[in-house]
Amino acid sequence: MDRIMAIAHILGYPRIGEKRELKFTLESFWKNESSELVLHQTGCELRKTNWQKQQDAGLEFISAGDFSYYDHVLDHSVLFSATPTRFGFKGKALTQQDYFALARGNADQPAQEMTKWFDTNYHYLVPEFGPETEFLINAHEFLSQIDEAIATGAKVKPNLLGPVSFLYLGKSRAADFDRLSLLPALCAEYAVLLNELTYRGIEWVQIDEPALGLDLDQQWLDAYKDAYARIRNNRPKLLLTTYFESVARYAPNITALPVDGIHIDLVRAPEQLGVWLAVLPSHWVLSAGVIDGRNIWRNDLENTLETLIPVEKKLADRLWIAPSCSLVHVPVTLTHEQNLDAEIKPWLAFSDEKLQELNVLQQALTHGKESVKESLAASSNAILSRRLSTRVHDKKVSERLSKINTISPERTSSFVQRSTLQKQRLNLPLLPTTTIGSFPQTTDIRASRSAFRRSEISASDYQAIIQKNIRNAIEQQLQLDIDVLVHGEAERNDMVEYFGEQLAGYTFSQNGWVQSYGSRCVKPPIIYGDVYRPAAMTVEEARYAQSLTTRPVKGMLTGPVTMLQWSFVRDDQPRDQTALQLALAIRDEVDDLQKAGIAIIQIDEPALREGLPLQAGKWADYLAWAVRAFKLSASVADDSTQIHTHMCYAEFNDILPSIANMDADVITIETSRSAMELLDGFGEFKYPNEIGPGVYDIHSPRVPSVEAMEKLMERALQVIPADRLWVNPDCGLKTRGWPETIEALKNMVQTAKNLRLKLV
Ligand SMILES: Nc1nc2c(c(=O)[nH]1)N[C@@H](CNc1ccc(C(=O)N[C@@H](CCC(=O)N[C@@H](CCC(=O)N[C@@H](CCC(=O)O)C(=O)O)C(=O)O)C(=O)O)cc1)CN2
Numbered sequence: 140m141d142r143i144m145a146i147a148h149i150l151g152y153p154r155i156g157e158k159r160e161l162k163f164t165l166e167s168f169w170k171n172e173s174s175e176l177v178l179h180q181t182g183c184e185l186r187k188t189n190w191q192k193q194q195d196a197g198l199e200f201i202s203a204g205d206f207s208y209y210d211h212v213l214d215h216s217v218l219f220s221a222t223p224t225r226f227g228f229k230g231k232a233l234t235q236q237d238y239f240a241l242a243r244g245n246a247d248q249p250a251q252e253m254t255k256w257f258d259t260n261y262h263y264l265v266p267e268f269g270p271e272t273e274f275l276i277n278a279h280e281f282l283s284q285i286d287e288a289i290a291t292g293a294k295v296k297p298n299l300l301g302p303v304s305f306l307y308l309g310k311s312r313a314a315d316f317d318r319l320s321l322l323p324a325l326c327a328e329y330a331v332l333l334n335e336l337t338y339r340g341i342e343w344v345q346i347d348e349p350a351l352g353l354d355l356d357q358q359w360l361d362a363y364k365d366a367y368a369r370i371r372n373n374r375p376k377l378l379l380t381t382y383f384e385s386v387a388r389y390a391p392n393i394t395a396l397p398v399d400g401i402h403i404d405l406v407r408a409p410e411q412l413g414v415w416l417a418v419l420p421s422h423w424v425l426s427a428g429v430i431d432g433r434n435i436w437r438n439d440l441e442n443t444l445e446t447l448i449p450v451e452k453k454l455a456d457r458l459w460i461a462p463s464c465s466l467v468h469v470p471v472t473l474t475h476e477q478n479l480d481a482e483i484k485p486w487l488a489f490s491d492e493k494l495q496e497l498n499v500l501q502q503a504l505t506h507g508k509e510s511v512k513e514s515l516a517a518s519s520n521a522i523l524s525r526r527l528s529t530r531v532h533d534k535k536v537s538e539r540l541s542k543i544n545t546i547s548p549e550r551t552s553s554f555v556q557r558s559t560l561q562k563q564r565l566n567l568p569l570l571p572t573t574t575i576g577s578f579p580q581t582t583d584i585r586a587s588r589s590a591f592r593r594s595e596i597s598a599s600d601y602q603a604i605i606q607k608n609i610r611n612a613i614e615q616q617l618q619l620d621i622d623v624l625v626h627g628e629a630e631r632n633d634m635v636e637y638f639g640e641q642l643a644g645y646t647f648s649q650n651g652w653v654q655s656y657g658s659r660c661v662k663p664p665i666i667y668g669d670v671y672r673p674a675a676m677t678v679e680e681a682r683y684a685q686s687l688t689t690r691p692v693k694g695m696l697t698g699p700v701t702m703l704q705w706s707f708v709r710d711d712q713p714r715d716q717t718a719l720q721l722a723l724a725i726r727d728e729v730d731d732l733q734k735a736g737i738a739i740i741q742i743d744e745p746a747l748r749e750g751l752p753l754q755a756g757k758w759a760d761y762l763a764w765a766v767r768a769f770k771l772s773a774s775v776a777d778d779s780t781q782i783h784t785h786m787c788y789a790e791f792n793d794i795l796p797s798i799a800n801m802d803a804d805v806i807t808i809e810t811s812r813s814a815m816e817l818l819d820g821f822g823e824f825k826y827p828n829e830i831g832p833g834v835y836d837i838h839s840p841r842v843p844s845v846e847a848m849e850k851l852m853e854r855a856l857q858v859i860p861a862d863r864l865w866v867n868p869d870c871g872l873k874t875r876g877w878p879e880t881i882e883a884l885k886n887m888v889q890t891a892k893n894l895r896l897k898l899v
């Protein structure tokens with residue numbers, strides 16, 4: 140006789156579509172090339188397909204409310220009418236254009252700020268709260284998607300971001316404003332919405348509270364108690380979902396909440412299972428996040444069942460099984476992967492394959508392992524094939540790594556000594572101007588690359604096109620009178636993917652796209668084995684660019700921590716080991732570049748901050764290996780070779796000692812959106828080396844004025860001495876068009892010239 144069904148569910152499904160349908164429909168809508176109707180039709184089809192897949196996989200519920208036309212946190216702000224006051228949308232029924240204005244800005248207002256979703260490469264739109272914020276439920280779009288889901292006939296579990304995490308993830312522009320003062324008013328609207336869902340016959344709602352994975356002070360912990368007490372009446376059952384970290388330390392607070400179950404991430408934090416089994420209230424369900432929602436490796440199902448079977452014995456139908464977090468962080472399907480390495484492909488599981496894995500686990504728990512013995516055997520074979528593969532371990536790499544302690548992470552001389560040598564060699568003016576690396580990735584460049592990939596043009600044709608683009612970038616920069624040039628990165632599809640393609644130990648998908656923000660996607664390359672650099676990766680382009688000018692052209696590399704953070708990484712060795720392998724590969728490239736006569740080498744680390752663990756107790760360990768990896772990649776540089784690094788998208792003030800310890804000769808950082816506030820930390824901390832604080836935001840096509848940039852630089856000059864300051868944009872220009880790029884850089888160079896006159 141069958142026992143009670145084990146319940147399988149997911150926390151969210153990717154919304155971009157198997158072939159990035161959402162991206163293409165969005166971009167054509169924005170260009171006015173297609174209608175709102177087409178946009179909504181595509182949205183509707185994507186949801187329908189996603190739900191069908193979930194039903195086919197035998198999930199107990201289909202997941203609704205996880206779809207978004209841009210970002211689910213933005214949707215949540217709209218759901219409660221909590222859009223920033225500055226847009227003047229109060230009391231107005233938002234149009235589709237209004238919605239995108241919040242996400243992308245309009246003629247009058249810059250977009251809502253965008254920031255990283257916890258330690259992922261997904262970006263959300265930061266809610267803006269203030270004393271004037273009023274909440275009013277505006278659930279038409281949300282409820283119509285729920286109704287659409289209900290109409291499929293399946294059981295529906297709506298997703299909602301929880302009230303405390305929503306407030307936590309927002310920001311206030313008003314000084315000293317306490318966001319928690321908004322909690323009662325916000326919860327009143329949640330209550331209305333939850334009543335509405337009860338009325339629709341919804342049994343369970345998934346309420347995401349990922350803030351519980353962070354270090355919370357007492358005030359925020361208490362807010363949970365208050366919030367959930369306020370929404371306890373006439374509502375569906377609530378599954379409180381947590382992910383990315385252990386929440387065991389808050390178990391006493393969490394178990395006191397009037398909810399009906401908890402989801403925990405057992406991939407990131409398997410050690411918390413014991414705690415939860417011991418304290419789980421007797422009427423709660425426990426949703427075990429056992430399938431990795433952040434990585435693409437096939438699950439070891441036998442192993443997972445070993446964990447689950449005793450739990451199931453104890454909890455019976457109170458055990459639910461799920462991926463560790465929403466699947467938005469992994470690609471959609473392996474179905475279209477024709478070119479994936481045949482040995483490696485069976486080791487992988489994208490979202491659809493993860494649904495299958497859940498299905499097998501559910502069957503095994505319900506009907507016994509016998510019932511799915513073939514699937515279990517296939518899983519075990521894949522795990523074994525990966526473990527025994529001769530392609531994972533490379534003796535040369537392990538030998539080199541075993542001697543890594545003999546390589547000094549320090550440069551030969553101190554910054555002051557290096558600086559003297561570099562000044563002699565480079566002979567730059569005061570407040571040198573530069574850019575961050577990329578110039579516009581035009582449709583032309585992408586189309587040529589695409590044609591080359593499809594073998595429609597030859598390698599030499601493709602190379603000629605890249606050279607033409609490099610030549611153009613150099614000419615433009617010379618005309619603009621920029622001091623330190625870049626080659627423009629035309630040859631790179633994506634900074635990380637490009638290097639991954641040239642390193643051993645990496646493989647790639649054709650279609651493994653993951654949403655980064657809005658319509659922008661990335662295709663993280665896959666590290667499956669020991670990493671090393673078989674041959675020089677950037678020297679040819681750097682040498683060519685340098686041959687066109689007497690001004691210095693920066694060599695342009697991605698650093699080991701960012702390579703790690705933006706790739707799908709091995710789960711069979713600690714991350715720091717992979718980072719060290721990457722560090723040695725980049726180190727080889729730095730050496731080759733300087734041997735080719737390149738005097739300045741930039742090693743980008745935009746993801747260094749993103750990789751920081753969510754709980755402060757783990758920071759020191761991470762920072763130690765991450766900084767060491769960066770330094771090992773740079774320390775091969777001669778004193779007279781100037782090392783730059785670049786970081787964007789982050790608060791740096793809490794890790795300034797580590798940034799200083801990286802000892803790059805120059806760091807360029809994103810500062811313009813915070814009006815140089817960020818630089819105050821560097822001033823207070825007395826950051827010892829040179830800094831280029833970004834003087835304009837590259838995320839908007841708006842051309843900044845000379846006055847605006849001068850003002851920012853004057854602010855910078857108050858905290859950093861002029862002889863250690865550079866003038867540059869916030870980040871690379873790959874997403875911009877040429878005309879606005881030239882106008883903006885013209886003004887930027889003028890800014891530097893004006894200031895030089897004032898300073899002498
Ligand atoms: N990995 C990573 N993470 C990051 C960043 C980053 O640069 N890289 N920056 C921040 C986020 N910013 C981002 C900024 C831009 C894009 C972006 O523009 N992505 C492109 C894809 C880039 C790419 O790989 N382009 C391929 C082209 C892929 C493609 O669509 N090809 C078409 C053909 C295109 C054509 O014919 O024009 C096809 O194959 O069908 C290339 O240049 O080769 C996109 O969504 O469109 C992504 C993230 C933080 N995280």
Ligand code: MET
Pocket residue numbers: 575576577634695743745785787870871872873
């Ligand atoms: C996301 S950081 C980007 C750095 C890179 N060198 C560029 O200019 O695009």
Ligand SMILES: [Zn+2]
Pocket residue numbers: 575745785786787869870871
């Ligand atoms: Zn950047």
